[in-house]
Amino acid sequence: MASHDLHPDVPPKDASTVILVRDSASGPEVFLLRRVGGMAFAGGMTVFPGGGVDPQDAEADVAWTGPPVSWWAERFGVDEAKAKALVCAAVRETFEECGVLLAGPTAETVVADTTGYADARRRLEARELSFSEFLASENLVLRADLLRPWANWITPVGEHRRYDTRFFVAAAPTGQVADGATSEAEEVAWQTPEQAVADWSQGRTMLLPPTWTQLRSIDQFDSVADVLAAQPEIPAILPTLYEEDGSLRVRFPGQEPYYAAGMHPWAER
Structure with a gap:
């Protein structure tokens, strides 16, 4: 990719991504979805659930339990x-x-x-219903105590779509079924991080560096309880784009094993 194809002046938008985890006989599993090919950002990539922050998220008047907003502000530095x-x-x-x-x-x-709540879910995705309206109408309390802060990655300067993404981890609630009933997913699966990285290394899936890095970090733990008990440092990681032998690569902490398995794109263009 030539340097004139880069977009140096695009500011990043805030986004949230949640790594859902559950215990299995092989250790913690994570929920992954493969995004529909041709999407404007990360089309065809295997990712965790998540997306951009809406203006209504900041204005949401919701019943809340768990760490106060001030605690989250301190942990994420916002x-x-x-x-x-x-x-x-x-x-x-x-x-x-x-x-x-x-x-x-x-x-x-x-x-x-x-x-x-299937109809409400559809209306939320279509932006016909706000999240605070949904929770209020169903008399539901947002369980912030079920989430843990995990990481912060920013899309490199030069991409035409950029996100300042905060990663969370959460245990999948008992009884609930994670599915792929969304317009953005082609396929979903529960996998151990080891299985997910093996699929990527064998060319069956595509992983962006942030996803690959979080899979490797979750793979260090033996149970969901261990994951939730961790208190990782959360530096803002801003990878950089560079050209090497005519190919565009991204430089990020711990990149050596990523490239040792073969060149994989940062995002589809």
């Missing part, structure tokens, strides 16, 4: 308005993209079955 938006977006996007809802009728409970 102001409280942005912290609230990031957490609300994380819960909303997870529900939209895979039907998992981190909310419950009380501060101590979580919805056991989300199938009854």
Whole structure:
């Protein structure tokens, strides 16, 4: 890719991504979806559920339990308005993209079955309904205590679409079924991080560096409890684009094993 194809002046938009985890006989598994090919950003890539923050996420008036907004602001190094938006977006996007809802009728409970909210989920994805309206109409409490802050990656300067993405981890609630009933997914699966990286290394899937890095980080833990108990440092990671032998690559911390397995694109263009 020639340098004149880069877009140096695009500011990143805030986004939230949630790594759903569950225990299995082989260790923790994560929920992954392959995005529909041809999408404007990361089309065809295998990713965790997530998406951009909406203006309504910052304005959401929701019942909330768990760490206060000030705690999230400190952990992610942002102001409280942005912290609230990031957490609300994380819960909303997870529900939209895979039907998992981190909310419950009380501060101590979580919805056991989300199938009854299928129409609301469709309307949320179509932006016909705000997340705060949905929670209020169903008398649900947002369970911020089910989330943990995990990482922060920023799309490299030069991409035509850029995101400042905060990663969260959360245990899949008992009884709820993560699915692929969204317009953005071609295929979904639960896999151990080792299986997911093996599929990528064998060319069966495409992983962006942030996804690949988070898979490797989750693979260090023996159980969901261990994942949730971790308190990782969360530096803002801003990879850089560079050309090598006529190919565009991205430089990021710990990149050596990524490129040792073969060149993989940062994003489709």
